[in-house]
Amino acid sequence: MNSNLAFFLTCALLISLSEARLAVDFCVADPNLPTGPEGRACKNPSNVTVYDFIYTGFRTPGQTSIIFNNNIDVAFVDTFPGLNGLGLSMVRLDFGVNGVIPMHSHPRASEVLILAKGSIIAGFIDTNDVAYYKKLQVGDVIILPQGLLHFQVNVGKSPALAFVSFNNANPGIQFTSTSLFAGNLPAKLVEKTTLIDHDQVIKLRKVFGKYSVL
Template sequence: MKNLTFSFFILFLLGSHSNAIEIDYCVGDPSLPRGPQGYGCKDSSTLTVDDFIFTGFRGKKSITNIFQNNITTATVIEYPALNGQGISMARLDFGVGGVIPVHSHRTSEIIVVVKGTIIAGFIDTNNTAYYKTLEVGDVMIFPQSMLHFQVNVGRTVATAYVSLNGANPAVQLTPPSLFAGNLPAELASQITLLSRKEVMRMKRLFGTA
């Protein structure tokens, strides 16, 4: 009986740790309900090679926002073929002096610079900042959920590509979270130790005051 129980235990462990899949892919169908594992699958009989291609990174990007950047995302929302694949990408374009402000994801991120010079870094839970000037071809990892940022410190526009280990990594930009939403100025002042005057200046920058 003991041997039989042990055998069932081993089978359970093997089954619970299996990475086997029953289908090759599941191109997301945004018209179907979305659950914790992503979208339901598009009918495989209707798929073509174009369902697996994303062309959104092509061409020159317009840089007009307050941070002087342009972020082109290729998550499952824009690129349904990523559904269930555990990966996504983004193209980052920086104007001169442009930044990707402090932000976080629910995933890890890796960046490679393809044009220009940037400073990239992250801040860990001990409040230690790890940052360095990156040149073309340099790569840096930002651990999962850590606050991180990028700044163009060159004299020309800069471009980088990032990959994240989630099909829908989400992003929370710290400045807009504090000053572009519905958080009252009084509370924003209290939790940031900024004066109400400075908080209102920030809210005006984001058009919420």
């Protein structure tokens, strides 16, 4: 499947999930004005151009050189101002061989993923600790519900590519590994709350303190 086609198919899939309602045609974000709970303030329409509605960051593959052998390119409202108020955002996921998008959640959005190239396993875990996962073929789509832990793993012998769409212009991302081992939570509390032994906690803190997942 052509990667550009996959991109637009994913956009179309999420439109039906969006709950955004605008009283104007659009509200391109103005980064120079304050941000509120409803999103960013609108740019003066007289200063809006077509380039506010075009994002070119997905044109080329990202370098899969971090610890999980992936690259995550995001088109959220901060990088794509035209999304403001529309309840939509996008991500390009590049997987190297054995690449992984580790366990994470999006507190403010549900997710639709379409596989454009390669072979991955994608899935999520519900609040009853039941895992729903499947090996996807090119063109397959999977829905990942809001707030639930989920993941993607490249299980093919070549790089993989997927596009993701969210029903929120700023869905938020929380990676379990970095939340536990790259933040300011004391090692003793990590040990208590995970039952991971002290030496392993220290080892993981060194790993995730050095690398950024996103």
